[in-house]
Amino acid sequence: MVFSSLVFIFLFFAVTMFIYSYVSTIRQKNIVLLVSSLVFYAWGGPQYLILLFVMSYISWFIPIQIRRHRKRPAIAKLLLVAGCVLDLGFLVYFKYAGFILSNLKSVTGFPEVIPQIALPIGISFYTFKFISYMVDVYRGEVAPQKKFWKILLYGSIFHQCMAGPIVRYADMADEIDHRRTRIPEIGRGINRFAIGLVKKAIFANSCVQISDMFLAGTAAELSGVPAAGLWLGAFMYMLQIYLDFSAYSDMAIGLGLMVGFHYKENFDYPYIAGSVTEFWRRWHISLSSFFRDYVYIPLGGNRKGEGRTVFNLFVVWALTGMWHGASWNFIFWGLYYFVFLVLEKRVFAKRFKDAPGAVWHLYTLVVVFFGWILFKFTDLSLLGTMFKGMFGLNHNGFTNIEVTMALKNNLFFIAASIFGCTPVLRNVYNAMCRKCKRNLIFKYVRRAIEVAGPTVLLLLATMALVGNSYNPFLYAKF
Amino acid sequence: MDRTDERRPRQPGRRPKKKNYKYYKMKIRVFGASIFIMAVIALILPLRPKESEVEKRTLATFPSFSLSTFLNGEFFTGVDTWYSDTFPFRELLISGNNKYRSLYGFGSTTLHGTIQEADAIPTEKFDMTMIISDCGKAYFDDLENRMKEKMQAQQDEANAIDNASGGKKRREIEAVPEQVGSIYISGDTAFQLYYFATGPVDRYVNALNRLANKVDDSVNIYDIVVPISTGIYLDQKLQDELGCSNQQEAIDYVYASLDERVKTVDLFDTFKAHSDEYLYFRTDHHWTALGAYYTYCEYMNVKGESPTLLSEFETMTFDDFLGTYYASSEQNAALGSNPDTVVAYIPKATNEMTFVDSDGNEQQWKVIQDVTDWASSGKYNCFIGGDNPFSTIENPTLSDGSSCLVVKESFGNAFVPFLVDDYQTVYVVDYRYYPEGITSLIREKGIQDVIFLNNISAVSTDSLVKNIEEIVDY
Numbered sequence: 024m025v026f027s028s029l030v031f032i033f034l035f036f037a038v039t040m041f042i043y044s045y046v047s048t049i050r051q052k053n054i055v056l057l058v059s060s061l062v063f064y065a066w067g068g069p070q071y072l073i074l075l076f077v078m079s080y081i082s083w084f085i086p087i088q089i090r091r092h093r094k095r096p097a098i099a100k101l102l103l104v105a106g107c108v109l110d111l112g113f114l115v116y117f118k119y120a121g122f123i124l125s126n127l128k129s130v131t132g133f134p135e136v137i138p139q140i141a142l143p144i145g146i147s148f149y150t151f152k153f154i155s156y157m158v159d160v161y162r163g164e165v166a167p168q169k170k171f172w173k174i175l176l177y178g179s180i181f182h183q184c185m186a187g188p189i190v191r192y193a194d195m196a197d198e199i200d201h202r203r204t205r206i207p208e209i210g211r212g213i214n215r216f217a218i219g220l221v222k223k224a225i226f227a228n229s230c231v232q233i234s235d236m237f238l239a240g241t242a243a244e245l246s247g248v249p250a251a252g253l254w255l256g257a258f259m260y261m262l263q264i265y266l267d268f269s270a271y272s273d274m275a276i277g278l279g280l281m282v283g284f285h286y287k288e289n290f291d292y293p294y295i296a297g298s299v300t301e302f303w304r305r306w307h308i309s310l311s312s313f314f315r316d317y318v319y320i321p322l323g324g325n326r327k328g329e330g331r332t333v334f335n336l337f338v339v340w341a342l343t344g345m346w347h348g349a350s351w352n353f354i355f356w357g358l359y360y361f362v363f364l365v366l367e368k369r370v371f372a373k374r375f376k377d378a379p380g381a382v383w384h385l386y387t388l389v390v391v392f393f394g395w396i397l398f399k400f401t402d403l404s405l406l407g408t409m410f411k412g413m414f415g416l417n418h419n420g421f422t423n424i425e426v427t428m429a430l431k432n433n434l435f436f437i438a439a440s441i442f443g444c445t446p447v448l449r450n451v452y453n454a455m456c457r458k459c460k461r462n463l464i465f466k467y468v469r470r471a472i473e474v475a476g477p478t479v480l481l482l483l484a485t486m487a488l489v490g491n492s493y494n495p496f497l498y499a500k501f
Numbered sequence: 502m503d504r505t506d507e508r509r510p511r512q513p514g515r516r517p518k519k520k521n522y523k524y525y526k527m528k529i530r531v532f533g534a535s536i537f538i539m540a541v542i543a544l545i546l547p548l549r550p551k552e553s554e555v556e557k558r559t560l561a562t563f564p565s566f567s568l569s570t571f572l573n574g575e576f577f578t579g580v581d582t583w584y585s586d587t588f589p590f591r592e593l594l595i596s597g598n599n600k601y602r603s604l605y606g607f608g609s610t611t612l613h614g615t616i617q618e619a620d621a622i623p624t625e626k627f628d629m630t631m632i633i634s635d636c637g638k639a640y641f642d643d644l645e646n647r648m649k650e651k652m653q654a655q656q657d658e659a660n661a662i663d664n665a666s667g668g669k670k671r672r673e674i675e676a677v678p679e680q681v682g683s684i685y686i687s688g689d690t691a692f693q694l695y696y697f698a699t700g701p702v703d704r705y706v707n708a709l710n711r712l713a714n715k716v717d718d719s720v721n722i723y724d725i726v727v728p729i730s731t732g733i734y735l736d737q738k739l740q741d742e743l744g745c746s747n748q749q750e751a752i753d754y755v756y757a758s759l760d761e762r763v764k765t766v767d768l769f770d771t772f773k774a775h776s777d778e779y780l781y782f783r784t785d786h787h788w789t790a791l792g793a794y795y796t797y798c799e800y801m802n803v804k805g806e807s808p809t810l811l812s813e814f815e816t817m818t819f820d821d822f823l824g825t826y827y828a829s830s831e832q833n834a835a836l837g838s839n840p841d842t843v844v845a846y847i848p849k850a851t852n853e854m855t856f857v858d859s860d861g862n863e864q865q866w867k868v869i870q871d872v873t874d875w876a877s878s879g880k881y882n883c884f885i886g887g888d889n890p891f892s893t894i895e896n897p898t899l900s901d902g903s904s905c906l907v908v909k910e911s912f913g914n915a916f917v918p919f920l921v922d923d924y925q926t927v928y929v930v931d932y933r934y935y936p937e938g939i940t941s942l943i944r945e946k947g948i949q950d951v952i953f954l955n956n957i958s959a960v961s962t963d964s965l966v967k968n969i970e971e972i973v974d975y
Contacts, residue, residue: 024577029543030584037540040533066581068574210525213532229605236615247618424742425616431608474528478535485539486598489588 024066027223063181071143082153083174086160086167103161114150122349145185156192165193188289188309202283212280217477219273224484230263251422299363356397548589561586614683619696619746689839690783691826692731697746701966706758713762725766730781782841785824797919814846822880845869848921856892884914890934899925905950913954938975
């Protein structure tokens with residue numbers, strides 16, 4: 024089940040929230056959340072519930088043991104390693120076994136048959152959540168949870184289990200047992216949820232339609248698309264991937280606020296970043312901070328000399344790439360960023376320090392734009408065709424009627440989507456809110472937006488979702 | 502060194518001022534209530550539509566439960582699909598969505614589907630004897646062998662059925678839903694893009710030539726290939742930009758390649774001359790009865806007889822027709838607000854007909870049926886009861902034993918009524934659904950004129966030409 028499906032909004036969410044607000048104690052509310060999360064997870068195939076239970080059990084049991092043996096660091100460390108190996112083992116088996124074996128086969132000819140292993144929903148996300156929890160307990164940053172079902176709730180909570188954000192246990196631990204839902208926060212949660220829903224159902228889904236007009240075909244079809252079509256397609260993909268993924272985070276944060284959880288922001292308008300380094304501080308924050316805290320810093324970060332720093336970065340970015348999918352293009356995509364981040368630190372930051380901000384912004388967008396093309400094509404030969412075509416090397420002209428038509432018919436929409444990637448609208452609204460006291464019109468406009476806005480957005484999104492064929496969240500497949 | 506300051510995400514949980522609580526509460530109530538109301542409406546099963554008239558398809562049904570589909574999640578996916586596919590007020594919501602989607606840009610033209618690459622239309626007529634290259638020869642030898650094998654296989658199968666049931670041989674009917682390829686919409690008019698395909702066209706020509714050699718010399722065979730609206734209404738430059746093949750060249754190629762025994766009816770110039778008239782629907786891929794009437798006139802011309810004047814017919818008019826283009830453009834708003842009008846001309850001699858439906862039952866029907874109360878997508882079905890395997894129209898005012906057989910796809914429906922006054926019996930075969938061969942039919946009924954009527958797109962469509970081959974060879 025995805026957040027932007029009618030069955031989620033009008034069946035699952037409606038029923039869950041109804042029961043949730045009906046029961047009174049925090050314990051009952053947690054049970055409602057747990058049961059609904061398990062139903063939510065089971066929706067994609069109840070067989071994977073077993074996996075979720077097993078991994079939760081490991082991640083519940085190990086930290087308690089680590090705590091018990093905290094006086095004997097060697098044993099505690101061994102326990103931690105065992106826990107991580109077990110959890111990562113599941114991830115590697117389900118996500119990477121096919122990839123590893125098919126590469127092995129192309130090198131050695133063995134094994135004959137590559138097993139087809141389906142990827143359990145959300146495994147990449149909850150594995151990382153569990154690992155962060157175990158490490159945090161080992162580091163003594165958080166006390167282990169004694170109740171198994173609360174760890175299960177942490178791992179499976181439907182707000183985040185499918186596509187993040189990767190919330191740390193420390194950020195949730197307190198609120199599992201003690202949380203208050205405040206009226207304004209529920210209101211803000213509703214806003215975030217409705218905005219996320221529209222971002223996904225209307226904006227991201229329309230972007231993908233335009234992008235797919237040009238990029239979705241086979242190699243032969245792709246080589247027939249004129250250069251302008253490929254650029255437009257790639258640009259729409261760039262918009263789509265942000266709108267899609269940040270929409271999911273918006274909805275998760277909104278759902279959290281409605282029941283009193285405060286999840287950290289996962290996106291901070293990444294496309295307004297002034298450098299690639301900054302882009303990664305604004306893009307999928309919960310993932311990059313995971314790699315920073317649990318890979319980069321344990322490897323020594325930048326404290327062990329220049330060579331080691333570069334090596335550490337290399338490891339982090341290869342892993343970041345790999346996390347996004349079991350395919351070479353994702354690894355290349357990660358390493359592509361490794362190259363730019365190192366270049367930025369070593370060369371650009373010194374040599375082009377005085378370049379105007381606009382140049383830095385443009386350079387960042389160009390790097391990110393080509394990054395997404397790498398990201399888009401899991402098939403490397405398609406990727407080649409794409410790059411050749413973008414520079415007119417497929418010999419089919421610059422543009423055609425299809426491209427002009429797509430542009431004309433969607434110009435306002437594209438402009439709105441670009442706006443949607445920037446904080447302009449939010450800033451205008453906030454500025455208006457600040458002037459509410461003195462300006463009566465602003466005051467009533469604000470009230471109208473606040474009261475009716477989310478419901479209007481919900482209706483618009485519902486219209487878009489009825490009879491919509493393309494809907495899955497992009498990031499849910501990682 | 503970083504160029505920008507570290508930006509921390511805003512910490513949530515700031516407490517707004519108390520006085521706003523009233524509106525926050527109001528917001529929560531409005532939002533909660535609308536979710537709740539819609540949730541309840543969505544659970545009222547009788548409100549859920551079962552089929553979509555516009556899209557001409559049955560909507561998803563609730564999945565049947567089994568342990569294996571439950572465990573692998575297929576059951577839930579099915580529930581998902583069912584829930585959203587049959588959401589109450591579905592068509593209303595979709596058309597609402599299309600309304601605001603028309604604000605996306607300022608263009609009045611759209612494309613549904615993609616521009617494809619058409620085969621080049623050969624400039625030489627298709628002729629087996631002209632194939633000199635070994636490669637080409639091998640290709641056609643191969644084609645012939647395959648055809649022989651196929652016919653043999655069909656024969657064997659038919660014999661087997663004959664032996665088993667003692668009944669009449671029937672070919673396998675695969676109901677292929679009518680496909681409209683890529684369509685181009687300009688303002689309130691939609692056009693189907695036409696792409697020439699050498700393989701099917703050559704096979705079509707071959708099939709007709711084979712038929713010509715199979716039937717008695719006394720039987721006249723006519724071939725009518727109808728251009729589609731794109732070729733008549735759009736200028737050549739735009740057609741080129743859309744990658745469309747030149748329809749006149751395509752039709753010329755077909756006609757030139759046909760055996761001399763097959764008489765052809767050239768429509769292109771006539772249609773071009775009348776291109777300011779309502780020859781084709783704007784929201785549907787068919788032609789109007791007016792387009793069919795000009796075709797009838799040209800046909801009578803070729804036959805050397807004079808056609809009935811249009812003014813002599815009584816008419817029936819059906820408004821609010823939204824056809825296949827409307828459906829396949831996902832209910833384009835401009836088409837939706839400008840529906841077509843169907844005008845039908847009732848034969849002077851009779852309006853009675855009989856047809857055999859796909860289950861083999863004979864039914865009485867009207868040549869022009871009153872479809873005023875029918876769904877807006879079904880108005881073209883006023884002509885001869887739509888697509889039926891086999892239909893017969895007897896003219897009570899004639900007793901000269903004259904008869905014709907129209908072998909057609911759905912374009913023929915609007916054409917057939919005009920023939921009623923000129924023959925004692927008009928037989929109609931829809932080659933997509935007719936379960937037998939037509940050679941025996943022609944012989945048994947003593948048919949004098951066999952008229953093949955196809956739109957140019959059908960002649961270039963593999964699955965349809967396959968059906969024509971089957972009814973010819975069977």
